[in-house]
Amino acid sequence: MTSRDRPDHRGYFGPYGGKFVPETLMSALSELEEAYNEARGDADFQREFQELCREYIGRPTPLYHAQQLSAKIGGATILLKREDLAHTGAHKINNAVGQGLLAKRMGKRRIIAETGAGQHGVAVAAACAKLGLNAIIYMGEEDIQRQSPNVHRMKLMGAEVRPVSSGSRTLKDAINEALRDWVTNVHDTYYLLGSVVGPHPYPMMVRDFQSIIGEETKEQVLAIYRRLPNYLIACVGGGSNAIGLFHPFFNEAQVKFIGVEAAGRGLGTNQHAATLAAGKRGVLHGTKSYLLADDSGQIRETHSIAPGLDYPGVGPEHSYYKDSGRATYVAVTDAQALEGFELLSQTEGIIPAMEPAHAIYYAAKLAADLSRDQLIVINLSGRGDKDLDIVRKLAGAEP
Numbered sequence: 001m002t003s004r005d006r007p008d009h010r011g012y013f014g015p016y017g018g019k020f021v022p023e024t025l026m027s028a029l030s031e032l033e034e035a036y037n038e039a040r041g042d043a044d045f046q047r048e049f050q051e052l053c054r055e056y057i058g059r060p061t062p063l064y065h066a067q068q069l070s071a072k073i074g075g076a077t078i079l080l081k082r083e084d085l086a087h088t089g090a091h092k093i094n095n096a097v098g099q100g101l102l103a104k105r106m107g108k109r110r111i112i113a114e115t116g117a118g119q120h121g122v123a124v125a126a127a128c129a130k131l132g133l134n135a136i137i138y139m140g141e142e143d144i145q146r147q148s149p150n151v152h153r154m155k156l157m158g159a160e161v162r163p164v165s166s167g168s169r170t171l172k173d174a175i176n177e178a179l180r181d182w183v184t185n186v187h188d189t190y191y192l193l194g195s196v197v198g199p200h201p202y203p204m205m206v207r208d209f210q211s212i213i214g215e216e217t218k219e220q221v222l223a224i225y226r227r228l229p230n231y232l233i234a235c236v237g238g239g240s241n242a243i244g245l246f247h248p249f250f251n252e253a254q255v256k257f258i259g260v261e262a263a264g265r266g267l268g269t270n271q272h273a274a275t276l277a278a279g280k281r282g283v284l285h286g287t288k289s290y291l292l293a294d295d296s297g298q299i300r301e302t303h304s305i306a307p308g309l310d311y312p313g314v315g316p317e318h319s320y321y322k323d324s325g326r327a328t329y330v331a332v333t334d335a336q337a338l339e340g341f342e343l344l345s346q347t348e349g350i351i352p353a354m355e356p357a358h359a360i361y362y363a364a365k366l367a368a369d370l371s372r373d374q375l376i377v378i379n380l381s382g383r384g385d386k387d388l389d390i391v392r393k394l395a396g397a398e399p
């Protein structure tokens, strides 16, 4: 397995992480941490997770040589880790199944979760149906409007979707509401958080479940190319698909990590979600990390064309990677992501989700200046079917 010296026993990655929650949740977090530490050392639990990965999620996902894309750019060799082919169409299912198994092991059958675009909600609904658990999904009213097909999917799989009408009625408000529910119902309820954010042990636990992405990538790239990749590139919302790819390569210092955030309408405007590129340190949703806030400390409204990147915080391990220089973080605008979306669709016949389209755009630019013997792995975190409406509306809006 992967190197697991971080976080420390208090849940810190350097100065980031920790548990900033109401007193009522402290014992729930301790109980969760204890249960998880037991589970991750238990061969039966790991075997069950691996089996579900294989039989239910469809792992391992391919490491695909994007030949036409590489040829068109004329530089480095570009490989895609095909998380878009995982069940429910994105990497989120890896974590949903892992935590679902843990909840079951803890004897908690009432599962609550937050969702923004609905991808995590769909993954949780699927995992809960499969594992015989009850799913309640908190979702902002604004997001329910924007992402109605995913609301329908969740309901079809037996989940209850609870609209959240507070704040900006989007993801951060859904997380607040889920935390409130957890405080009230902590004795029988498991909170299934969707990214490497929130209080310890979530950033560690979600990272571990998503690390299957990087573990497979390492095995696949060594088998095919007999060497490690030069670059790993992934989009960063909360940061789970990126950390899942990066983490198993942490000790391989020659492998460069690049996280791509959403620059929205531009970093010069306030309409972006580039937390690491343009944020400051603070506490949000129970963890210390970079975040986007105004001068009075109020969390800012964010914007991205990619619903999954539209979050004012980021996982504490990424903040640690940023400050230590282990990873580089860059930002790509809505318009550039749309170029990446079209580029992959047209060269490879693969329609990416708008989130990894950010990574594709950046990787294509980088690849052009590199030689063919350089290997770039892009994490194709999800498929684009969910974004067709966004693209169609944009096309319609053009003069």
Ligand SMILES: *Cc1c(COP(=O)(O)O)cnc(C)c1O
Pocket (backbone or CB within 6 Å): 090, 091, 092, 119, 120, 194, 195, 196, 235, 236, 237, 238, 239, 240, 241, 242, 308, 309, 353, 355, 356, 381, 382, 383
């Ligand atoms: C949710 C989502 C993301 C962003 O979440 P991370 O935790 O940063 O991975 C990226 N891509 C897709 C396809 C998503 O659904």
